[in-house]
Amino acid sequence: MRPASYLTNKLRDPGFWGDNAAVIGLIVICCIFSVLTPTFLTWANISDLLVSASILLVLAMAQQFVIVTGGIDLSIGSSLPWAAVIFGLTFNSYHSIPLAIVAAIVSGMAVGLVNGLIIAKLKVNDFIATLGMLGVMNGLALIVSGGQSFAVDSPFLQNLVLGSIGPIRYFYLVALLIAGLSYLVFTYTPFGTHVLATGGNHDAARNMGISTDRMRILVYLIGGGLVGVAAVLMVARTGGSDPSMQTSQLLTSIASVVLGGSSLFGGRAGILGTVAGALVLTTLLVGFTLLQVSEYYQPMAVGIVVIAAAVLSRLQR
Amino acid sequence: MKQTPHSLIYFGITAALVTAFASALMPASAAQTGSANVAVVVRDFNNPYWRALRDGAVDQGKKLGVPVTVQAGSTETDSIGENAKISTMANQSFTCFGVVPINATNVITPLIPVSKKGTPIINLDTGLDAGAVKSAGLNITSFIGSDNSRAGAIAGDYMLKLLGGTGKVVILLGIPGEQNGINREAAFRKTIAGKLTVVQTAVADYERPKALTVVESILKVHPDITGIFSANDEMGLGAAQAIANAGKQGKIKVISIDGVTEALAAVKSGKLSATVSQYPYAEGEMAVSACHALAAGKTIPAKVESPIQLITADNAGKAIASFPRPFFTFDNPFGP
Amino acid sequence: MNDSNPILEVSDLRKSFGAVEALRGASLVCPAGEVTALVGDNGAGKSTLIRCITGVHPASGGSIRFKGNEVAFNAPTEARHLGIETVYQDLALVEDLTVWQNMYLNREITHGWGPLRWLDRRGMIAQTEAKLGRLLVNMPPVKAKVRRLSGGQRQSISIGRAASWGSALVIMDEPTAALGLRERGAVETLIGNLRGEGIAQLVISHDLEQVMRISDSVWVMRGGQTIAHWRTSEVDRTQIVAAIAGGDRKA
Numbered sequence: 001m002r003p004a005s006y007l008t009n010k011l012r013d014p015g016f017w018g019d020n021a022a023v024i025g026l027i028v029i030c031c032i033f034s035v036l037t038p039t040f041l042t043w044a045n046i047s048d049l050l051v052s053a054s055i056l057l058v059l060a061m062a063q064q065f066v067i068v069t070g071g072i073d074l075s076i077g078s079s080l081p082w083a084a085v086i087f088g089l090t091f092n093s094y095h096s097i098p099l100a101i102v103a104a105i106v107s108g109m110a111v112g113l114v115n116g117l118i119i120a121k122l123k124v125n126d127f128i129a130t131l132g133m134l135g136v137m138n139g140l141a142l143i144v145s146g147g148q149s150f151a152v153d154s155p156f157l158q159n160l161v162l163g164s165i166g167p168i169r170y171f172y173l174v175a176l177l178i179a180g181l182s183y184l185v186f187t188y189t190p191f192g193t194h195v196l197a198t199g200g201n202h203d204a205a206r207n208m209g210i211s212t213d214r215m216r217i218l219v220y221l222i223g224g225g226l227v228g229v230a231a232v233l234m235v236a237r238t239g240g241s242d243p244s245m246q247t248s249q250l251l252t253s254i255a256s257v258v259l260g261g262s263s264l265f266g267g268r269a270g271i272l273g274t275v276a277g278a279l280v281l282t283t284l285l286v287g288f289t290l291l292q293v294s295e296y297y298q299p300m301a302v303g304i305v306v307i308a309a310a311v312l313s314r315l316q317r
Numbered sequence: 318m319k320q321t322p323h324s325l326i327y328f329g330i331t332a333a334l335v336t337a338f339a340s341a342l343m344p345a346s347a348a349q350t351g352s353a354n355v356a357v358v359v360r361d362f363n364n365p366y367w368r369a370l371r372d373g374a375v376d377q378g379k380k381l382g383v384p385v386t387v388q389a390g391s392t393e394t395d396s397i398g399e400n401a402k403i404s405t406m407a408n409q410s411f412t413c414f415g416v417v418p419i420n421a422t423n424v425i426t427p428l429i430p431v432s433k434k435g436t437p438i439i440n441l442d443t444g445l446d447a448g449a450v451k452s453a454g455l456n457i458t459s460f461i462g463s464d465n466s467r468a469g470a471i472a473g474d475y476m477l478k479l480l481g482g483t484g485k486v487v488i489l490l491g492i493p494g495e496q497n498g499i500n501r502e503a504a505f506r507k508t509i510a511g512k513l514t515v516v517q518t519a520v521a522d523y524e525r526p527k528a529l530t531v532v533e534s535i536l537k538v539h540p541d542i543t544g545i546f547s548a549n550d551e552m553g554l555g556a557a558q559a560i561a562n563a564g565k566q567g568k569i570k571v572i573s574i575d576g577v578t579e580a581l582a583a584v585k586s587g588k589l590s591a592t593v594s595q596y597p598y599a600e601g602e603m604a605v606s607a608c609h610a611l612a613a614g615k616t617i618p619a620k621v622e623s624p625i626q627l628i629t630a631d632n633a634g635k636a637i638a639s640f641p642r643p644f645f646t647f648d649n650p651f652g653p
Numbered sequence: 654m655n656d657s658n659p660i661l662e663v664s665d666l667r668k669s670f671g672a673v674e675a676l677r678g679a680s681l682v683c684p685a686g687e688v689t690a691l692v693g694d695n696g697a698g699k700s701t702l703i704r705c706i707t708g709v710h711p712a713s714g715g716s717i718r719f720k721g722n723e724v725a726f727n728a729p730t731e732a733r734h735l736g737i738e739t740v741y742q743d744l745a746l747v748e749d750l751t752v753w754q755n756m757y758l759n760r761e762i763t764h765g766w767g768p769l770r771w772l773d774r775r776g777m778i779a780q781t782e783a784k785l786g787r788l789l790v791n792m793p794p795v796k797a798k799v800r801r802l803s804g805g806q807r808q809s810i811s812i813g814r815a816a817s818w819g820s821a822l823v824i825m826d827e828p829t830a831a832l833g834l835r836e837r838g839a840v841e842t843l844i845g846n847l848r849g850e851g852i853a854q855l856v857i858s859h860d861l862e863q864v865m866r867i868s869d870s871v872w873v874m875r876g877g878q879t880i881a882h883w884r885t886s887e888v889d890r891t892q893i894v895a896a897i898a899g900g901d902r903k904a
Contacts, residue, residue, distance in 0.1 A: 039409055052401035056397065142493055153452050188772050190761040196750060197750060200748060201748065234396075238400070248395050249397055267748070268749050
């Protein structure tokens with residue numbers, strides 16, 4: 001088939017629009033903003049936009065793994081500051097960035113492991129289990145940090161935020177690498193297929209001999225590790241660890257995944273869609289800031305776009 | 318099939334809506350009315366305290382003919398949102414930045430590109446960690462904010478006066494680790510040390526419903542307390558409500574800090590014993606005045622203290638009448 | 654007919670769940686290359702018999718011989734290792750995965766070794782096309798998601814998968830119950846093809862017309878026992894119905 005007719009056939013297929021709702025939405029929104037303000041399409045702005053989206057992107061990847069099995073992780077709202085506290089304390093005590101990074105990732109994985117065990121072995125509903133852990137980790141972060149936020153001073157971290165390799169900033173490079181690795185796992189590893197099967201048809205997966213319990217524990221473990229990575233980014237960007245820094249990114253991370261086309265019931269993993277979803281949400285924030293849209297209208301406009309994208313994704317094949 | 322998929326219609330509608338919103342809300346004219354163009358970033362617009370700061374900045378901008386843009390994150394702890402606003406605005410043509418941080422360090426790194434361009438940065442309301450600022454190589458031109466330690470001391474003094482120098486009190490804390498709250502509490506404790514006994518300290522995250530629940534429980538455990546010090550008005554009002562519910566209004570004195578409208582009314586009606594009013598409105602005004610002065614080539618002091626005032630039933634009426642402005646004259650380095 | 658060493662031979666199988674006797678002496682013979690039908694009313698014990706054969710439950714008494722050797726399965730994986738595959742009523746297909754992904758689910762072909770294995774997608778796609786192409790008349794595109802396939806296609810894929818991995822015995826529970834006329838025909842053709850491959854098939858079916866069409870022998874269960882069995886060519890519908898409902902015994 002000639003490329004031109006292939007493209008027009010694709011464009012006429014509602015399923016194509018539905019499957020790629022987030023990406024299409026992102027392109028449309030970027031076009032609109034570039035028309036409305038000259039600052040939008042500058043490299044400086046795009047670069048800063050990607051930096052602002054990075055932490056959300058990593059959190060969305062963490063949420064993606066869990067959502068694919070039909071689960072959800074509400075605890076990342078607290079395990080993020082928790083891992084940030086562990087990272088900060090480790091660095092301030094030992095002045096070793098590699099050690100601190102490992103500590104952050106391990107502390108995140110510990111939370112993931114507990115979540116996974118409670119859900120898979122104790123058969124507690126994932127919403128409730130992770131909601132409970134949200135509170136537990138909030139308390140633990142406060143206890144371990146003595147209720148105080150503290151500065152983490154590191155030239156490495158500052159370079160992570162502000163430095164770049166060529167035109168690519170390290171900060172979002174980390175996030176994009178994580179997204180790329182997630183894509184590879186889902187598409188090219190047996191583990192990825194097993195996770196998709198566990199979420200898509202739990203009984204079928206079990207009948208085929210997949211240990212669905214193990215899959216569910218592993219995705220929470222991986223998600224927790226990714227939260228640890230996000231915590232490193234967070235400490236770098238905010239210059240310190242704050243046990244109370246409960247960002248509003250919990251819901252946004254879930255929204256990114258769902259916006260990207262993955263069903264909350266599991267079985268689908270649209271990494272590109274999730275990345276686009278996270279970027280859509282950040283782009284709206286940035287675009288409205290540039291346009292000085294009144295803060296009363298910002299949340300409403302974001303909500304409308306989210307609903308529109310969700311309606312569009314109903315056309316998914 | 319040649320018919321347009323419904324999806325195109327959906328997108329057309331969405332695109333039209335977004336365009337309509339955006340263009341309808343763009344500033345009326347982009348004419349440069351002065352050489353200053355001020356950016357102010359606060360934590361969020363839910364808290365009336367930051368809304369007052371915004372209003373002060375915007376009003377002063379109108380008075381001086383200086384364009385002022387105020388942006389914020391979405392919650393008291395939304396650092397990602399606040400930092401995104403700063404990063405985005407750093408790419409626009411603002412001549413001066415006024416920033417309220419969430420904690421002692423969270424805005425430092427995102428402000429570095431601003432500093433590198435030579436744009437002056439004014440630290441508002443909550444102080445940044447001086448050491449972290451220095452080692453990051455960030456250039457902060459000035460700090461404008463109220464002295465939260467002094468506010469805590471004023472509250473302590475008045476509590477001593479109300480309780481006759483002796484008694485049991487409870488302290489309500491805001492978000493753990495938040496610097497202003499820490500300063501207020503520390504100063505209060507220092508002032509009452511040796512005279513009043515703190516029987517319990519409780520955290521209520523600066524929120525009214527949480528404070529209400531917490532105080533209800535406290536009253537059962539410590540029915541003999543005579544005073545509650547609250548790190549902010551929202552919690553103070555919650556405490557006052559719990560006391561009223563328990564029928565102990567008047568028997569337990571409640572002093573809080575902030576000076577929001579509802580608190581002033583509560584002081585007038587007697588529900589709240591006193592509040593230490595901080596004037597975020599004045600902070601916002603002074604921030605814009607400072608930027609205006611800088612644009613005119615003047616220098617500004619490195620630290621500007623914004624006024625605070627003890628509000629009791631005596632002066633509550635006056636305070637309400639001139640809210641959000643102070644009803645007294647204060648030391649304003651930028652003019653009357 | 655070659656009846657030396659049938660693939661499966663069940664003799665007087667018993668199974669109790671506490672006080673409840675689900676099987677009170679069930680027997681079955683499944684010769685290679687033949688379709689054996691298992692019929693009976695609801696509650697007759699057909700499903701329990703299948704579960705004992707496939708290793709979901711261990712039997713309480715009696716014997717199961719596989720290719721002449723006595724076996725006792727403790728887990729479904731043991732049965733699978735010997736080449737016994739089941740096509741479940743819900744088909745055990747993951748809708749959001751493709752045909753080839755379902756084909757190779759938990760049996761993926763990979764490159765590399767240890768934890769650093771990655772999928773040999775091209776290999777699996779090619780193999781699936783080959784295996785299913787041999788068995789199915791109307792093969793759906795191997796890269797299509799199962800969600801896009803019709804009921805009959807899904808049934809065929811599920812049977813095809815079981816037949817590919819199940820080298821010895823494929824067990825099917827009501828394979829065409831939910832299908833329309835044409836799709837039923839396609840599935841029955843597939844069953845016919847599998848006979849040609851020498852695979853033994855055990856089919857549970859309520860559709861006696863179908864039983865008459867496709868099976869070589871038919872076994873009737875009632876009340877946890879096998880009460881009758883015939884070569885299909887030597888029996889007619891009314892006799893089978895009578896046996897199911899509770900009529901004369903006929904050896």
